[in-house]
Amino acid sequence: MSAETQDRYIETKAQLSRLFQSVEASLNGESSHPFHAFRRQAMDKLQDLSFPTRRDEDWKYTSLNRLLVNEYGHQAAPKLEEGQLAPFVIGGEEVIQLVFVNGTWNKELSRLSAKPDFLVVMELKHALADPQYKTLIEAEWTQWALASDSALVAMNMAFAQSGLFVHIPANKVLENPIHCIHIHTKTDKPQLTSPQMFVVAGKSSQLTVVDSFVSLDADAVYFSNIVNRFVLEPNAVVYHYKLQNEALEAFQINHTEALVKRDGNFSSFVLDLGGRIVRNNISAFLGDSGTHTNLFGVYLGKGEQHIDSQTFIDHAFPHCTSNELYKGILTDRANGVFNGKVMVHKDAQKTNAYQQNSSLVLSERAQMDTKPQLEIFADDVRCSHGATIGQLDESSVFYLKSRGFNDEQARSMLQHAFLIEVLEHIHLDEVREKAEALVFAKFDS
């Protein structure tokens, strides 16, 4: 942690610099595009920022060493057949389906037939060149993204391939989800992908985005470095689901931030099943009163997986509620981390905040570190938080076995039962069924 670590990250920056130059050289005229101007600014910024180390309180349990020593590349996306998508599809024609292969938007495999005219779904790059959205995106990308002090956010911005812009106008409701399938394949060099999404939900609108992260090759090594930004105008309702089933040697960092304006309602659900090192940074900034925020998470770690969820809910205004529930199961030598902070500022009277993290640790060498934190500066609030770490209840195992369940069946049913409390919060049937199927498949693997 020492000089050696620092040096290693200096080398990482140098490598990223070389990668940036080679990407830039292949741009063919796009280098004057305003989107690329952001990339360049982010690259400059990255040189000034430090990658977090375990000396940083928020990264105490998660080291980026393994992830940052790789020399990443940007390789052309392979051609895929529609049939290869089948295992990952959710629902039918009614779902807007966007497919990204190794970070690049694949138009042929995407399906926008269900997109209503009022809904804007386009590459962020193109939206930035569109007079209608240019000012909005420039403002957000300058004042929010480039203002971030996170090296990982800057890295995402610097290497963003296309990005996604979603805008739903005021009073419109999209009942079926937008489903983004992020597919990875095995590449010569580990692939760096930088998915970027900016969602603006107009006043009293409603929309659901589902992000699936999957791999076609079980042994693929790559790094998904994600940035999502949600802005909820007053009274808007947004559901965001991340169904993460990356290859087991892949890495994922997910930086998701929502700004929730008056009476807005934001729900985030992360399901983490895959990945060697996975880190979520999920923050909700409650920008006015009357808002409601849900943060849900389910994680299942096996082998040597490391899954870390860092959440932050910022209650700055009165009469806001938040509900947070993260549950997970760890076995083999897997590690889990939960660090959930709820900040209730002095003016945030009548806040109602609930936070719970529960884990099952099923083997001697598996580990869970949990740190639920409530910081309350207001005096008229209802807040509670808690954390439990335990094993399967053996009297329940015995009960099921006495009914003819074999040991594996009994334990699998109890593990699933443990997670049901969170999974049942998924509000769309087809999404919940998909999530449950993924969880079951993980139990059986």
Place this chain on the structure above:
Amino acid sequence: MLSIQNLHANIDDKQILKGINLEIKAGEVHAIMGPNGSGKSTLANVLAGREEYEVTEGSVTFMGKDLLDMEVDERSLAGLFLAFQYPVEIPGVSMSNFLKTIVNNRRTAKGLEELKAPEMLKLLREKIDLVDMDHGMLKRFLNEGFSGGEKKRNEMLQMALMEPKLAILDETDSGLDIDALRIVADAVNKLRSKDRSFLIVTHYQRLLNYIVPDFIHVLYNGRIVKSGTKDLAFELEERGYDWVKEEFGAASV
């Protein structure tokens, strides 16, 4: 069907069963009575295979096989059923999924195909009616928020679905009001057949007004100290357990 010979069992190094001998033939209903702490529940749990109990001596043969050598689930699939004194609550496991798995596991073990959804539903509803419960119970989680009576009826429902060869009822009657007690007794009586045996562990004689056993055994201090027909139950009810303690207490020291 069941043959218990000289069974000794410990929990936490404390000897609870001190030489039980019992023969149950097909179609017979046996009741085991005795004061608290005599070892009744221990016997039921040792037969079902609960791991906390250590068998130190003796043997148990069930359907010609060494029962003590079988896993808990093997015992169940071989036709041994235990109705728990305190059924566990398992939030997150739906009744419907639980009961379907019970049925299909047994079918698979017998080499039959799993039951199709409509037939399954028909079967479940029929058995739910048998214990006078609401069909809506299928949507509830296993025993979660069930009243004491509902939990015991749920045990009887599982027994009806499992069609065991030997059903052990561990104080299923304790704490029940008379309506629930009648439902439990009805379920047992409906399932009585020449091939099916019951071992009813109870503290109170009252249940035996509704389920008439063929034999009654008095368990005291880890041994069966007296066996007889149903009249023995009335004697116990009238005289209490004190005379048992007086008569057999000294001898067992």
